[in-house]
Every structure is written in C-alpha cells, then in structure tokens.
Amino acid sequence: MEWMLDPSAWVGLLTLVILEIVLGIDNLIFIAILVEKLPPAQRDRARVLGLSLALLMRLGLLSVMSWLIKLTAPLFSVGPLDFSGRDLILIIGGFFLLFKGTLELHERVEGRQAHASGATMHASFWVIVVQIVILDAVFSLDAVITAVGMVDHLEIMMLAVVIAIGLMLVASKPLTRFVNAHPTVVILCLGFLLTIGFSLLAEGFGFAVPKGYLYAAITFSVLIETLNQLARRNMRRLEAKRPLRERTAEGVLRMLGMRPLTGPEPAPAGETEAPAQVFEDEERYMVSGVLSLADRSIHSIMTPRNDVSWINLDDDAATLREQITKAPHSFFPVCRGSLDEVIGIGRAKEMIADLIANGSIRLSRLRDPIVVHDSIGVLRLMDTLKRSRGQLVLVTDEFGTIEGVVTPIDVFEAIAGEFPDEDETPDIVAEGENSWRADGAADLHHLELLLNTDGLVDDDEGYSTLAGYLLERFGQLPGPGDTCELRHGRAVFRFTVLRLDGRRIATVRIERHLEQADQAGGQAPHGV
Numbered sequence: 001m002e003w004m005l006d007p008s009a010w011v012g013l014l015t016l017v018i019l020e021i022v023l024g025i026d027n028l029i030f031i032a033i034l035v036e037k038l039p040p041a042q043r044d045r046a047r048v049l050g051l052s053l054a055l056l057m058r059l060g061l062l063s064v065m066s067w068l069i070k071l072t073a074p075l076f077s078v079g080p081l082d083f084s085g086r087d088l089i090l091i092i093g094g095f096f097l098l099f100k101g102t103l104e105l106h107e108r109v110e111g112r113q114a115h116a117s118g119a120t121m122h123a124s125f126w127v128i129v130v131q132i133v134i135l136d137a138v139f140s141l142d143a144v145i146t147a148v149g150m151v152d153h154l155e156i157m158m159l160a161v162v163i164a165i166g167l168m169l170v171a172s173k174p175l176t177r178f179v180n181a182h183p184t185v186v187i188l189c190l191g192f193l194l195t196i197g198f199s200l201l202a203e204g205f206g207f208a209v210p211k212g213y214l215y216a217a218i219t220f221s222v223l224i225e226t227l228n229q230l231a232r233r234n235m236r237r238l239e240a241k242r243p244l245r246e247r248t249a250e251g252v253l254r255m256l257g258m259r260p261l262t263g264p265e266p267a268p269a270g271e272t273e274a275p276a277q278v279f280e281d282e283e284r285y286m287v288s289g290v291l292s293l294a295d296r297s298i299h300s301i302m303t304p305r306n307d308v309s310w311i312n313l314d315d316d317a318a319t320l321r322e323q324i325t326k327a328p329h330s331f332f333p334v335c336r337g338s339l340d341e342v343i344g345i346g347r348a349k350e351m352i353a354d355l356i357a358n359g360s361i362r363l364s365r366l367r368d369p370i371v372v373h374d375s376i377g378v379l380r381l382m383d384t385l386k387r388s389r390g391q392l393v394l395v396t397d398e399f400g401t402i403e404g405v406v407t408p409i410d411v412f413e414a415i416a417g418e419f420p421d422e423d424e425t426p427d428i429v430a431e432g433e434n435s436w437r438a439d440g441a442a443d444l445h446h447l448e449l450l451l452n453t454d455g456l457v458d459d460d461e462g463y464s465t466l467a468g469y470l471l472e473r474f475g476q477l478p479g480p481g482d483t484c485e486l487r488h489g490r491a492v493f494r495f496t497v498l499r500l501d502g503r504r505i506a507t508v509r510i511e512r513h514l515e516q517a518d519q520a521g522g523q524a525p526h527g528v
Helices: 007-035 040-063 065-070 085-110 125-150 154-181 183-204 211-241 244-255 281-295 317-326 348-358 378-387 408-416 444-451 466-474
Strands: 074-078 081-084 331-336 338-347 371-373 393-396 402-406 428-432 435-439 483-488 491-501 504-514
Touching: 007 040, 007 125, 007 154, 040 125, 040 154, 081 085, 085 125, 085 183, 183 211, 281 378, 281 408, 281 444, 317 348, 331 348, 338 348, 338 402, 378 393, 378 408, 428 444, 435 444, 444 466, 444 504, 466 483, 466 491, 466 504
Parallel strands: 371 393
Antiparallel strands: 074 081, 331 338, 393 402, 428 435, 435 504, 483 491, 491 504
C-alpha cells in the first residue's frame, strides 16, 4: 500500500479514471440503445446488469495481466501483416459493431420499430444481455490495455475501473433516458458506433488511428447535435405560444388528410406517397367547419341586409300575401317603412291567417325581436339561437343599423356547407376539374375548403365574402374581365370578374393552374 503515499500514483489514478470513463462512453451509448428494445420494466435491470458485467470483465482481465500482455504477441502472418490475439478480438468486435450498428440504423431509418398492428415489439431480455456481454468484451479489452500501459500497481488499476464504472452507472439512467427521448441523438450515437467499428477494424489490421482524431470528430458531431437540440427546443417553445385550440385543429386536419391552414407547404409531387383517402370530402369539410367555427365572425355566416326578406306594414294585404307565400321562410322581420324600423318578428302562417281573416297583420301576435351586436362571437351566438326557439336573430352595428339576420340553419351551413333555399342558387358551381363560377357573396371559408388552399380569409380586414376579398385586392371596383391571382405552393388561382350588379361584384370565375415544382414559391398574391 506504499503507493498511497506517492503523489504520482494519485495523479495516475485520476488520469486513469478519466480515461476509463472516456473509453466506456461508447459502451454506455450502445447499452442505452440496446435496452430500449426491452419492456420498460426490464430496462433498468438490463442496464445495471450490463455495466456490472463490464466491471467484472475488466477486473477479471486485470487479474490475468500476464495473459493479457501475451495477446499482443503475433500468432500468424498474412503477407506483411502480423495478427495477434488482440488484433483478432478487435477485428471481430469491429465487424460486430458495424453489423449491429448498420442493422439498428436501418431499422430506424426505415421506421420499422413497431409491429404492423401498432403494438411495440420487445426483444428477449437474455438476448439483449448476451449482446451487451459481447460488447463489454470488446470495449473492456481496450480499456484494460490502456490501464496496463499507464500504471504499474494492480490496486490502482482496479480502483480506477471500479470508480469509472460506478460513475457510469450513476450517469447511465439519465443518459439512457435522454438518448431514447431524442431520435436524432440515437441516429448520432449509431453513427459513433459505426465510426468506432471502423477504427477497431483498422487497428486490428495494423493501421493505427489516432484517438484524438476520433474524439475530435465525435466532439464536433456532439456540438452540432447540441445546436440542433437547442433549435428544436426553441421551435417547441414558439409552437407552445400558439393557442392550444389552433394546434389541436391542425392535428385533426392532418389526420383527416387536409393541409392545415397555418402549416407547411405540401411537398412537391413524387416526394411523398399519397395516403389512401379514408374520409370523404364532406366529412373533412364538416370537421374543418366545426374547428374553425369559433374563429369566424358573425358577418361570415349571417344573411346580409341586401338579401333579407322583411315585411313592410306600409304595403297592401295582397302584396304581403304574395311576398309571404313565395318566400320559403318561417319567420320575417316585420317593419314599417325600412328594415331599421323593426316592430317585431312574425311567423309566416300566422301572418297569412291574419291577412286572410282581417286584411292586416295583428301586431299583438308578433314576437319581440332578438338583437345581437355584430361583435358577438359565433359560439355565444349559438347560445342565443338556442334560446330563440327557432326564431331568427337580428344583427346590428354600433349605431343600431340592421346589418343582417342569423338563423340556426346559417350556423349549420357554416359547418356542413350550403343548403340553398328554393329561391336561391348555390354560390359556387364547378364548371370543370379546375374551374368554378362563384357568386360575389360566396363565403371565403367554404371557398378555401373547396379550393384546398388558404390566404383568402383575413380576419383583420373585416371582409368575409369573395367580393370583399377582390375589392381589397384590386383597391377599387373592378370591371368585367379584370383578373388577379393568388399563388400558394404549386397552385395558382386566377380570379376573373365576369359580371357586376351596380357597384357590387356579382359573378367571378376561378381557375386553378399547377406550376412546375421548380417554379413554385410561397404564398405571393399577384397584382392586377
């Protein structure tokens, strides 16, 4: 025990502990990758068992140093190359590392980690233990040879090995957890194992590879991966700042095979395999309508003022009977002189009965109007509609001017698409595979779903119809034949004004053209 009084022995012990830890990191990484294949309940046991076997193997090799030193003596020669027992062990270990690393890398790149049925397949406990033992034998040999070459006292060697393995045992669980939680780190570690395998092969064939070069490459790779992990963490932080509802909606839309409105551009054709269509278009539209309902303004679902059918008490009985009979509505705003002078809400069949019996509408039978402000959200509006018992709801601005009416069917159309009345025609009609004729009053939300694009709806601008979007784009009232374009990904949508109704855009033709992949850019609307 005289060595305990020798300062140089303590320096050698510290140096040897550090080297043993460095030489054991590759072993630790491979153990972390192997135990991932086991059920969670067995991983800690396999990890501890693997490192314990490594400790026993290194202590055993140290106890037979005389035999270990003889392993460096040549056994046979092939041409100019001499092969010792150590060389053969390094060659076998290098081939094993290359084979196992390539196999693991292939499984992860091909994404074949799970069973076809979706259940994760776990390896046998003892199969993993046997692989750990083989790796321990390869890595222990190099570590023990390093120990023999550095110090002279067997006690120092064994103490250094015990300390190093103990520290690795403490650090192994956090390292294993970190490696398994980051797939890119697993790929990086497999790359390290392939590099180590090549270096073992080269050393076994007599080509010395300086360890400094190997560790420099590994350190540089770790630095790059650290920056990559920091970038991913910052991206997750930015993503977490977005509303949970918006992120959930995007996830559901991806499951349904629809491109999220705020998600990345679709990959060019040929780069991704088109998934089988499991959900019908109508199902996807309805789910998308539900998820976007809370983000819509009341203007986007209401019947605008110009299209509201209302009863003017100043008209004669015959005119009122004809108007009520022809209109396919159950309720009407009853006004005097103008829509803003609302007296009440009348039921069609009751007003017809009054006109037949009395020649006029009995005001006592009218219902009190339900009025909401145009700033109300759609979800709050739904609560109001539930209490209205089927009655229409009037929408006013801050000055009390009637802007439109909303009924339960309007909310349903916002979810499931148009259900035109008898006196209405669909706002959007397909004229071909990539051509549509649309009314200027067409809802932009439904238009985006139909065209499978985005960039039309802009809540900050306050418009909700195709005509409003085009007026914003043109900056003035366009004339027939004027066009503008919206580019999104590889698709270019051309909007052509076909007809005006006074100062209102009445009819628009929409055409979709697909550009070549190298010409496609991001969203960049074109001018007139």
